[in-house]
Amino acid sequence: MKEKPLYYAIRKMNYEQLDRFANQIRKYIYETVKKNTGHLSSNLGTVELTLALYRIFDPEKDIIIWDTSHQAYIHKLLTGRWHSFSTLRQRNGISGFTNIFESKYDYFGAGHAGTSIAAALGYELGYKKQNVDKNVIAIFGDGAMTSGMILESLNQLKSVDSKIKIILLNNEMSISPNVGALAKMLNKIRISNDYFSFKEKLKGSLESTDVGQDIETALKKLKDGIKHTVYNNTLGVFEDMGIKYYGPVDGHNIKELEKYLEFIKNYKDGPCILHLKTIKGKGMEFAEKNPTKFHGISNKKSTSISYSKIVGHTLKHIASKHNFIAYTAAMEEGTGLNVLKEKYPEKVIDLGITEPSIVTASGATRLSGIFTVVDIYSSFMQRAYDSIIHDIALQKIPVLFLLDRAGIVGEDGPTHHGVFDISYLRLIPNIDILTPLNAQDLANMIFTSLKKIWINQLL
Ligand SMILES: Cc1ncc(C[n+]2csc(CCOP(=O)(O)OP(=O)(O)O)c2C)c(N)n1
The missing domain is CATH 3.40.50.970 (Thiamin diphosphate (ThDP)-binding fold, Pyr/PP domains)
Incomplete structure (x- = not known):
């Protein structure tokens, strides 16, 4: 009616x-x-x-x-x-x-x-x-x-x-x-x-x-x-x-x-x-x-820890031994980077709602010699598509992207579903896509990716 x-x-x-x-x-x-x-x-x-x-x-x-x-x-x-x-x-x-x-x-x-x-x-x-x-x-x-x-x-x-x-x-x-x-x-x-x-x-x-x-x-x-x-x-x-x-x-x-x-x-x-x-x-x-x-406000009463928090804790653990920068686009809390920031505030950089600029900056940061992580929701990363192709993949710069909220997000609805990332990233050369099965897998993957990046020599 x-x-x-x-x-x-x-x-x-x-x-x-x-x-x-x-x-x-x-x-x-x-x-x-x-x-x-x-x-x-x-x-x-x-x-x-x-x-x-x-x-x-x-x-x-x-x-x-x-x-x-x-x-x-x-x-x-x-x-x-x-x-x-x-x-x-x-x-x-x-x-x-x-x-x-x-x-x-x-x-x-x-x-x-x-x-x-x-x-x-x-x-x-x-x-x-x-x-x-x-x-x-x-x-x-x-x-x-x-x-x-x-x-x-x-x-x-x-x-x-x-x-x-x-x-x-x-x-x-x-x-x-x-x-x-x-x-x-x-x-x-x-x-x-x-x-x-x-x-x-x-x-x-x-x-x-x-x-x-x-x-x-x-x-x-x-x-x-x-x-x-x-x-x-x-x-x-x-x-x-x-x-x-x-x-x-x-x-x-x-x-x-x-x-x-x-x-x-x-x-x-x-x-x-x-x-x-x-x-x-x-x-x-x-x-x-x-x-x-x-x-x-979310009313999900989950007894398990979120993937975002796993990211925060894993990076915090790695930060005790290694130097890197983690970029966020105004989503410190949502991505779990606040967990890293509590202990290592200098390692988290919030550049506002500027996803394409952040991806480009992350490539240059890596070229400057420091390891770089970019943590952005899958759906917001769509904004940065050209930067991923032009500023990272074509230039073969090893950066770790963490795409939070991949898959169906529930109440936020279609504008926030992270359902295109696998398809849009598979088209681009020089990218490895990892999809964790569980929390342990996620922590291992972050560690392994960073290790690979550390070993990887820039061209
Ligand atoms: C491209 C993009 N990146 C990130 C977000 C997540 N996000 C939703 S609201 C918001 C804060 C917006 O602040 P403001 O426009 O000042 O509105 P307020 O909530 O403070 O009234 C952010 C970062 C988004 N919706 N879109």
């Missing part, structure tokens, strides 16, 4: 009712995820944004694209899937990601990070050719922003006269704390903004005294200094690319969000970006305190 979308109803609510509804949504998501597994902290962080978004924009007409889309549960709840949400991530149930076969409101399917701007741009260019004027909105997190696809697409917006609207969810986290220069810069804006609000509050209480006025002058100088360094460096990146910048805005204040969403709705001169400060896990203390642990 078709459900009526709820986004009409939220337009009639006052702010008190919206707050209550936001709480109800948080509880519903938590209860469902606890039962069915799924992404918790990322969704708790997008409740207010999604409510404000669907009061200002119209999911019926406006093209709204969620990056990765692990944070789109509220979007689903508001667009005709409130009741069916109880089947989240179950067989024949609601997908944990946007899915064009599931709903007309899911304008683009996702699961892998970084596709939102390219998809938004494609919609816009297509509609433009047909003389159709539409709002096209891409929403992505600061973690997704580390990916090549986002950066490639941002770079093209102005040159194709794009007018897409971007919403950046900045919670300082990927699954683990986010990495890279852009993440640092965005966080600087967050801090400067907190400073400005503090300063405004302080100003009121100081103005009445002479000493207060001296302090105020000093604060003004400090403020100008911060403004110069922070804003010149940060707004500059977007504005120099021709993207109008708004923010940073509290991503949990619906009234404030609506005001800024109106701004970007009415901005027609080119592409624009609204920068939101959000809190991963917002509204549930345990998740706010430990957003990485509650990024995804």
